[in-house]
Amino acid sequence: MSAPTRQAMRFLSPRLQHLGRPQPSTSVRQIRHASGRYSSPSKRTVTTSPPSSSLLGPEAATAAQVQHNPLDARAARLAWVEKRHYHMRRMRFAGMGLLLSIGGLAMVIYNLDLDDIQQAEEERKRKRTGGLQLEAPDEANAMFQGKEVHIIGAGEDKRIVAGQGSEEVDLVETGTSHVPHFPRVIFLPASSAGQATVGTASPNSQDNPGNLGNNEEYTLVGLGIRTVMWIQVYVVGMYVRTKDISTMQEKLIHNVNPTASTLIPSEKDGLRHKLLDPEQSRETWSELLKTPGIKTAWRMSPTRNTDFGHLRDGFVNGINKGKAEHRQLMGPGSAESEFDSEEFGSAVQQLRAIFTGGKALKQSILILARDEMGKLDVLYQPKPEGSKKAVMERLGSVGDERVGRLIWLGYLAGSKVSSPSAREGVVQGCVEFASRPVGSVETRVI
Incomplete structure (x- = not known):
């Protein structure tokens, strides 16, 4: 090897050793002093790229990639946890929506009054035929305290009565088929002492024999x-x-x-x-x-x-x-x-x-x-x-x-x-x- 070649290798050896060391970051900013040649501030900094892996060998390149890879184990773990929380939130919202939908459907079905629907249908049929309805339209409305219910007349002048003759009771529609009628008149005891039968029957009547304490009409x-x-x-x-x-x-x-x-x-x-x-x-x-x-x-x-x-x-x-x-x-x-x-x-x-x-x-x-x-x-x-x-x-x-x-x-x-x-x-x-x-x-x- 000639003397100039040996001299060049001595100058290159420190440079190769420096390149073989791991660098602290992927980019290094070098600040140059301003000069008349560079008047723009954006040109005062120069970013150098990391050394090529071909100069360091396969083992050094792998170590450098592991050390400088931004998607390391901690970052991957954080990304996985965040993604898991996102999907868990979506599952919770979907579950709450499902439960509310099922609950709402159950409440609607539970409160669906089939008796009212049937009664409205019977009323429409009666109006369509033009006939007078003489009895209650269904079994729930047909009896009141053991007496048969009759509807006499139609419109505002109609009467709803339970029973016949002297024991008939005038009724009022309540607006719900669960409790369809209320009596217009009830009888309560005059005194709060003792026990007395309370109801719609007048005192000492056929339906209320011998009861003289139940003698006040309301x-x-x-x-x-x-x-x-x-x-x-x-x-x-x-x-x-x-x-x-x-x-x-x-x-x-x-x-x-x-x-x-x-x-x-x-x-x-x-x-x-x-x-x-x-x-x-x-x-x-x-x-x-x-x-x-x-x-x-x-x-x-x-x-x-x-x-x-x-x-x-x-x-x-x-x-x-x-x-x-x-x-x-x-x-x-x-x-x-x-x-x-x-x-x-x-x-x-x-x-x-x-x-x-x-x-x-x-x-x-x-x-x-x-x-x-x-x-x-x-x-x-x-x-x-x-x-x-x-x-x-x-x-x-x-x-x-x-x-x-x-x-x-x-x-x-x-x-x-x-x-x-x-x-x-x-x-x-x-x-x-x-x-x-x-x-x-x-x-x-x-």
Whole structure:
């Protein structure tokens, strides 16, 4: 080897050794000082590429690729975890959508009222043929407390009666086939002492022989359906003792016009507005319920099997809502409310104790009766089985009139009531009462 060649190899050896070392990164930025030749700042930095693997050999190239590969094990793991989380989120959303779809379909099927569909079809057929329907269209509507139901006439003048002759009972359609009819008149015991049969039969009649305690007649004011979301829970109707209707008439009429004996159309609209207004309705009904001598009652019939616990929770929630609204009307910093006392709390506990255990089956009857002084009586009649008559029994009573008053206001007053349709029905009945002269009593209320 000639001398110039050996001299060149000595100069190249350090350079080859430097190239064989692993570089700290895939790119190295070298900064050059600015000169007149490079006036652009973007040309002041130069990026050099990594050395070619052909100069380092296969082992060095493999080590360099493993060290400098951006898709290393940690990065691959993170990418896999992120992708897995993405697909898990999609699976959860898809599963929730599937469950909601199945649940919604089940609720629709469960609440699909085939009886109403069949009844509507029968009504369309009757209108198409022009004939008069003399009997109820299906088996569910054909009987009422063991008596056969007949529909006499058609249109607004039709009558629905159960039984015949002196024992016939006038009925009102409720709007649901689960509990299709309510009686226009019921009879309740005059006293809360002892046990007495409560129903639609007059005292000491053929259907009610020897029962002289069941001697007070109550007339239906209005009714409606209590619903939770879209599920029907029970049909509820308000009754007033028939001989107290004149007192209620006078109170309702004088609430609008103190000197009138009946209301003209414009005044009837004013009464309707007062009974539907959230604030004025509370004042009107509170004054009416505090009037001594007026007996009222709520008759309830479940549209599906339930239990006393659910009914109790509904009544207690109504009481709590009434307390909150009363406190809101009093304003902050006011004195203690009449519903904050220990005596009232004990009375609510008595109401809770009445509804302990027990089932309330479909088409059974629960009555909340409020006497002249506001005492609350709770009575229950199970659904009759076959031809056997069911006897209504007294479950208990609460002496504090505030308990019954708040339950009544929960159905009749405020911005949100337990059953808007029931309030609308009661308001319509009250307007009908006030449209007749004081003292005229008509048992049929539409």
